[in-house]
Amino acid sequence: MIRFLFYGQEGQHSVAQASYSNPIQSLRLNAKRQGSRALYPSRKEILEALSTIDQWKESYDVICLFSYEMGCILQNVAMPGDLPDGYPVTAAYAFAESAKTGVRQNLPGLDNEALASEFYTQGSVRDDDAQLSGGFDLGPMHSCLNQTDYNRHIQSIQEKIRGGLSYQVNFTAPLRTAFSGDPEAFFHWLRKRYPSPYSVFANLGDRQIVSISPELFFSCRPVVDYAPLHGEELFRKHHNSRDRRFADGFRLEVRPMKGTVRATKDNTENESLKRRLLESEKDRAELAMITDLLRNDLGRISPAGGVSLEKAIQPESYTYVHQLTSVISAFHxxxxxxxxxxxxxxxxxxxxxxxxxxxxxxxxxxxEYRGIYTGSIGLIRSNEVSFNVAIRTAEISRGMLRYGAGGGITLGSEAGQEWKELHWKVRPVKPEKPGLIETMALVHGRIKNRKLHIQRMLRSGRVLRLPCPVFEARKDSSASPDRDSSPEINRANLTIQIQRLTQYLDQIQNENAIGRFRLRLHWQSNGTFSYSISRQEPRRKHARNSLWKIKIAESSMSSRDPWLLHKVDRRKCYNEGLAIARDSGYDEDLFFNERNEITEGSITNVFYMMDQRWYTPPIRCGLLAGVQRSRLLSKWGHRISFRPLKKSELETVQRIVLVNSLRGLIEASL
Structure with a gap:
């Protein structure tokens, strides 16, 4: 479903502005692949699309998405990389027009119910996240450039600047991470933690765009209706409203942004950081150059005397960064x-x-291509136009999230500092390394499948390069936590770590010799190792024989996420999926990947019978090799084959059996 959400900023809070779904008209000019060749819409086709948008905005609210590559076509320059097949170079969607007063009506295409649920007193946003339908998880992040290659590009750019080809070059690099879950939930999580004035969520069907941009590309409003936020008197001084050239037209405003320093929670330190930014010759020079460039651009489309620099260089603060900005207005x-x-x-x-x-x-x-990142997303309603510069912008498609970051390079740039700044800008979407968990059945002082659990946990710890476990002091001991001198699990100390973990579990077993318990081990990413234990009631006979009712998850997982192969403590998708399923009367949530292949349940692995043969999805689909799954394959491998199961094939499945280490085998049905 095509869906858009627009959020602004009031103070340090994200506030809802508009919500749209189900457009009544749309246009989309895509990149296409023909063998090894990439084909793009022509400049003429893009100009015709812009003319169509101009016609639509007379009757409808219109949302536009412009890729950076659209700009390359308009300016007749080469693209940095080819767009993927089907990528939108230019896209626009028309929705039934809102009321002229700005109060939304119940009109076709306008998502009034969703919008109403996001507003309450004075237009602020509910903090209970009631609008979220699921969770999301991010995998490890990878950059297309290492620091050596990045430094080489910076040197090359500076040589071209010395040669007089440019004064400043905005150099960017995409970073990628596997994405699982609900993209809209990710947007809400992001915009609440990093409020920005031009935040947008766009679900285009084949991909989702998440933008928390702080930068305005341009706004355009009728002069007679315009109520400026800044510089009304200065504007009227340069634009005589009695002059017919300026009385019947539109006021444009652009707000270029350059220079970045981190923000902190300490007010005194923040003031020092903003002062340092404001006094930075490099950052001021960058913004001055871009301000002059945009004044020149506006001068090409405005009448003489129609451009005004309202504010030159001023700091603006956001949740995690401070930046410099200027304000320029013009008449059109x-x-x-x-x-x-x-x-x-x-x-x-x-x-x-x-x-x-x-x-x-x-x-x-x-x-590599830039795409919507560094392009623009705009909303046109009631003859008022607002487009962002799509920085701090991610796109999600086929189980991967792509996030661009960059900065302006001048002769005064230091490669090392630019590298640090690039990674600071990635901070909103960069996941922390996860820890590990193991959940086991402890029955009358004996842990079921203890050896397999130990082996899996330590093997995963080695792959994730976790620090050696720092075991909590025993409840009956005054000793300090046991610390190992080795920084992380490796082949040399693996045997020692097995012995230490075995001794740790022996003590837990001895303390819980009578009864049935659910034991959860937690090995955190900093090395801290702890456990929790709760009593588990035995399953009644009728419960053992009853079918579990399962539902299909609402969002896909990414088979390209290597962390899915380990039982990590990053389980938001699974936990929220299971909670939603049980609230809806189901026992388990069944997940699928970006290829619509069934992977696993929230707490179970899947076996299924088709054509009188038993199968289980292979690991490459993106799932955890559960301990009980491994035991069944070891014992019955000659009768169980690996085979991906498509969602569309579920109706032809004869039997479904779910397994986990705590509950054993569970017959299930859709």
């Missing part, structure tokens, strides 16, 4: 995108100056 007689976009897009703040030559350098130095 028609406000038509087809007349403005070819001169303004892409924004100079994400190319550099001068724009055309710098875009050529970007194409030479960057090796």
């Amino acid at each position: 007689p028609t406000g038509r995108l087809s007349e403005m976009i070819p001169s303004l897009f892409p924004s100079g703040s994400i190319t550099g100056a001068p724009r055309i030559e710098t875009m050529k350098i970007i194409a030479e130095e960057e090796s």
Whole structure:
């Protein structure tokens, strides 16, 4: 389903602005692959699309998505890399127009119910996350560049600047991570933690765009209706409202942004950081160059005297960064995108100056496409236009999240500092290394499958390069926690760690010699090792013979996430999926990957019978090799085969059996 959410910022809070779904008209110009060749829409086709948008906005609310590569086509320069097949170069969606007063009506296509649920007193957002339908998980993050390659590109860019080809080059690099779960839940998590004034969630069907951009590309409003946030008197001083050239038209505003320093929770330190940013010659020079570039761009589409620098260089603060920005306004007689976009897009703040030559350098130095990142997402309603610069922007498709980051490179740039800044900008989507858990049945002083659990946990700890376990002091001992001198699990100390963990479990077994218990071990990413234990009631006979009712999860998992192969403590997708299933009257939630292949349950592995033969999904589908699954395969491997199971095949399955170490085998049905 096509769906859009727009959020702004009030203070340090994210506030809902608009919600749309089910457009009544749409256009999408995609990149296409023909063998090894990439085919793109022509400049003429893009201009025709902009003209169509101009027609739509007279009657509808319109949402636009422009890729950076659309700018390459408009400016007739090479692209940094080919877009994937089917990627939207230009996209626009028309929705029934909202009321002219700004109060939304019950009109076709407008998601009023969802919007209403996100607003309460004074337009702020509910903090209970009631609108979230599921969880999400991120895998380890990978960059297309290492620091050595990054430094080499910075040196090359600086040589081209010395040669007079550019003053400043905005150099970017994408980072990737596996994504599992609900993209919309990820957006809400992100925008609440990092409130930004131009945040957008876009579900395009084949991909989702998540943007928490702090930067305005441009806004455009009728002059007679405009109520500026800044500089009304300064604007009227430069734009005489009695002059017909400025009385019947549109006011444009752009807010270029450059220079970044981290933000902290300490007010005194924040003031020091902002002062240092404001006094930075490099950052001020970067912003001054881009400000002049954008003033020149606006001057090409405005009448003489129609451009005004309202605020030159000022700091703006966000949850985790401070940045410098300027405010420039201009007059335009028609406000038509087809007349403005070819001169303004892409924004100079994400190319550099001068724009055309710098875009050529970007194409030479960057090796991958940018896509919507550094492009723009815009909303047009009631003849008012607002487009962001799509920085702090991720795209999610086929089980992967792609997030771009970069910065302006000048002769004064230091490669090491730029590398640090790039990774600081990635902070919102960079996951922490997970820890490990093991859940076992402890029955009358004996842990079922103890050896297999120990082997799996230590094998995973070695793969994840966790620190050697730091065991908590026993309850009946005054000794301090046991610490090992080795920094992480490796082949040399593996035997010792097996012995230490075995002794740790022996003590737990001795303390719980009578009764049935659920034992949970937790090996945190910092090395701390702890456990929790709870009494487990035996399953009654009728419960053992009853069928579990299972449902299919609402969002897919990523088979490309290596952390799914280990029992990590990052289990938001599984925990929330199971909670939703049980609240709906089901016993288990069955997950699938980006290829619509069934993987596993929230707490179980899956075996199924088809055509009188037993199968289980292979590990490559993206699932945990459970201990009970391993035991069954070891004993009955000659009768069980590995085979992916498509969601569409579930109706033809004759039997489904779920297994886990605590409950054993459980017959199930959809």
